[in-house]
Ligand SMILES: O=C(CO)[C@@H](O)[C@H](O)[C@H](O)[C@H](O)COP(=O)(O)O
């Protein structure tokens with residue numbers, strides 16, 4: 001794909017983001033309510049979405065732009081000992097489930113990122129988090145994949161192309177950080 005072609009697809013995806021604005025605003029409201037109620041955010045995903053998970057968790061814990069209190073967020077993608085021990089001793093399909101069992105509380109909000117919507121370890125962990133009583137969001141592509149029927153709420157980036165979906169996901173994540181700065185910076 002040429003540079004121009006990739007850029008055109010990126011722009012097409014971003015031009016369609018207003019279509020999912022209501023869901024993103026609903027998520028912002030739920031995240032703010034989660035923090036106010038003493039809950040935390042748990043992020044997970046594979047590959048680029050693992051990177052997005054740790055990137056976004058860091059924005060909440062450290063800071064985005066405003067000076068505000070630390071906000072509780074954990075990426076389930078970062079502890080190499082947990083990831084390798086669990087995958088080696090049990091299965092990669094339950095590598096996030098195990099951490100949900102250890103860390104997730106009923107008032108937490110779980111965000112599973114999967115461009116296909118079909119990553120088994122994300123699906124399994126969302127189901128485990130639902131059993132724990134947490135509210136579960138899936139960030140997917142336009143298709144939604146298997147997560148469409150499983151997650152409590154969906155944010156479907158308007159593309160079927162992995163890279164473009166990831167670019168939209170990180171934009172949405174940054175906008176949520178912007179919103180938390182606006183809503184919580186005076187706390
Ligand atoms: O970053 C990329 C592609 O841009 C890859 O690392 C990609 O994230 C990996 O293939 C993931 O395993 C894809 O999983 P998913 O998004 O379908 O859940």
Ligand SMILES: [Zn+2]
Pocket residue numbers: 048163166
């Ligand atoms: Zn990538």
